[in-house]
Amino acid sequence: MADDPSSEDYSDNENNAELSGVLSKWTNYIHGWQDRFIVLKNGTLSYYKNELEVNFGCRGALSLAKAVIKPHEFDECRFDVSVNDCVWYLRASSVEVKQSWVDALECYKVESGYGTGSENSLKRHGSTVSLQSNTFSTASGNSFHRSSRNLREKLAELGTFKDILCRQIDTLQKFFDGCVDKELQANNKEKIPIIDFKGEAITFKTTTSAVLDTLEHCAELVNQREEAWRRRLERETDRRKRAENLSKSYFEQIQKFQKVPYGPDLEEGPHSVLADDEFYDAVETGLDKMEEEREIRHKLMNGTMVPPTPPPLSPASTHRLWPEIQKVVDEQVNMAKLGVGECGAGWQLFAEDGEMKMYRREEEANGLVVDPLKAVHVVKGITGFELCHYFFSPQYRYDWETTLEHMQVVETISDDTILFLQTHKRIWPASQRDAVFWSHMRRMPNDQDTEGPDLWTVVNHSTELQKYPANTGKCVRIYLTVCLLCQTLVNPPKDGGPVTRDDISCKITYCSVVNPGGWAPASVLRAVYKREYPKFLKRFTSYVIGKTKDERIRFTD
The missing domain is CATH 2.30.29.30 (Pleckstrin-homology domain (PH domain)/Phosphotyrosine-binding domain (PTB))
Known part of the structure; x- marks a missing residue:
């Protein structure tokens, strides 16, 4: 045959x-x-x-x-x-x-x-092939993370194989019983040992049933564990919601800009599902290239730049944005003064280098990562005013902001408040980003919560301008809220002489919430944040130290 x-x-x-x-x-x-x-x-x-x-x-x-x-x-x-x-x-x-x-x-x-479910199909392909094929498919689908559903599928398949094996054993039992009967009839003089095939078959059936019972028990344990994790997740979600309510108005400023949903279909590539490792490799390559460009530009620059000619000044307090500026600045400074434990639950330390510590809290809105970030750092030899001055002033931005491709001062509201339009370099495969925001620099009054003679802050916050609508050109709009709070600490010389840069230090608190606008894998964004934020803070503070080391100490303008 x-x-x-x-x-x-x-x-x-x-x-x-x-x-x-x-x-x-x-x-x-x-x-x-x-x-x-x-x-x-x-x-x-x-x-x-x-x-x-x-x-x-x-x-x-x-x-x-x-x-x-x-x-x-x-x-x-x-x-x-x-x-x-x-x-x-x-x-x-x-x-x-x-x-x-x-x-x-x-x-x-x-x-x-x-x-x-056809018995014939199982027989035609053979149990070995079916098991291999199912095992491979399960491995491809990462069945462990969908254990409950797939375990029950496997139980059903094992039940089918059990029925087939039981029928095969019944057939073999009948065959061997017939062989034993014929052997006894042919040799009546000497008895031959008789194997209890029926007992062996019963034992095999019992063992198979026990295996199935054990697997079913495993499935029940998995379900119980999943239920426990689900309850734990609900409790954690409730705690996070309570923490969010403490700063509700703070997050409303970010969420109000989320008007246009973005998805992977709007990104480059032949398909809509981006592999995180591929996306991160491309982003990492782009960031490395920008870092190289910054170093080359730094070597070529002679340290002098002509600031753009600002439009006519207008008092900031009479500007249409002043109520928003006043509200956001107060909120951000109060949040920056709070310790990590006082800002709500969920904060995680993700980077530490000497005096610098960086914390984040994982947050997503409409599928986009908007993780709040809080960093604390102490730098010697500079004042809070000097640090805020270089962070705020537009003529220095190209020096320390490596992702910046084009910066435009849209409006100079006053000496301490400016409207910016910034276009950032395209990090392939992500679309190019831009941002429209106001920046405000202010000397904060001393209170019981602060130490030392000097406290300065710069707050940047996204806004909307009809002249520069969001997501209408090649760029995807970024929405951000950033607060840089700098406190000058002075250790008076023991000999009573003049204060030098060796006697001063600056305590820095940096808070930010950034909505990247377009879609990107959450794991990629968090990996980029973990790498780039510490580099940014160290690069910026080193830049200010280099600019001021040979200058007189400035506590104010």
């Missing part, structure tokens, strides 16, 4: 499509589309860098048992193959080649009989 072309095994082998050839496969945002040698065989789609590597092992594989094959809506030569969260983006050289691949993949899915 094995050589009979009409046998079931032979027909199945004929119907299982096998195909190989070169297709373009999307790799990442750095390298884009690359030619790869793709092989479809035995229900598995695998790829190699080229045909010569076939004998050295594949670079990746997908089981087609639960795969979804989807031709692209616009690109006639492209099709996608996905198994749970794993997606391959493939492109053929022509429409005909693409169609042949799609037909072969669909043909296998039809012939596989997977998931039909």
Whole structure:
């Protein structure tokens, strides 16, 4: 029967499509589309860098048992193959080649009989193949994180295999019983030892049932653990909501700008799901390039820049934005004066370098990361006024803000209040960003909560201008609230002589909430924050130290 072309095994082998050839496969945002040698065989789609590597092992594989094959809506030569969260983006050289691949993949899915519950399909493919294929698909989908649903699926599959094995054991029992009877009839003189096959079969059935009972118990334990985590998450959510209510007006200033929802469909790339590691690699490369550009520019600059000619001054207190400026500045300074423990729950220390400590609290709004940040630092040799002066003044921004591509003073409201329009460099693959915000510098009065003779602050906060509407051009609008609070500490010389820079230090508190505007993976943004914020604070303070080391000490303007 094995050589009979009409046998079931032979027909199945004929119907299982096998195909190989070169297709373009999307790799990442750095390298884009690359030619790869793709092989479809035995229900598995695998790829190699080229045909010569076939004998050295594949670079990746997908089981087609639960795969979804989807031709692209616009690109006639492209099709996608996905198994749970794993997606391959493939492109053929022509429409005909693409169609042949799609037909072969669909043909296998039809012939596989997977998931039909049919006993014949299980017999036709064999229990070993079915188990391998299911195990591979489960691994691809990261089933551990969806344990409850997938464990029950596995229980159902094991139940099916148990029924098959039990029927096979019953058949073998009948066969061996018949053999024993014939042997006894042929040799009545000498009794031969009789094996209790029936007892062995009963033992095997009992063991199988015990395995299933144990797995079912595991599923119940997983469900109980998930329920406990769900209750814990609810309690944590309630605590965070209570903390947010303490600074409700603070977050309303950020959330009011979230008018246009952004998603991955508006970003570059051939698909809408961005892999975090690819996105972060591209962002990291862009930031490194900007750092190199800043160093080169710093070497070429002679330290002199002509500030832009400001428009006519107007008293800040009579400006239309003054009520908002007054309110936001008061809120931000009060928040900056509070310790991390007083600002609400959820703050995490994510960076520490000597005197510098940086905390963040994970927050998302409409799917966007808007993590509040709070940093404290102590720098010797500079005053609070000097630090705020260089942070506020537009003529110095190009020196220390490495992501800045273009800065425009939209309006000089007064000497201490300016409206800015800033365009930041495009960090590929993210879209270019811009920001419209007012910046206000103020000397704060001494009170019981502060020490030392001097306390200065600079607050930047996003605003809306009809002349510069958000998200209408190539740039995505960033919304931000930033507070730099600087307190000068003086240690009087013991000999009663004049105060030098060795006798002064500045306690810095930096708070920010930034809404990136467009979509980006949360893990990528948080990884960038962890890397860039400490570098920014150290770079900026080092810049101010370098600018003031040979200048007279300035406690005020």
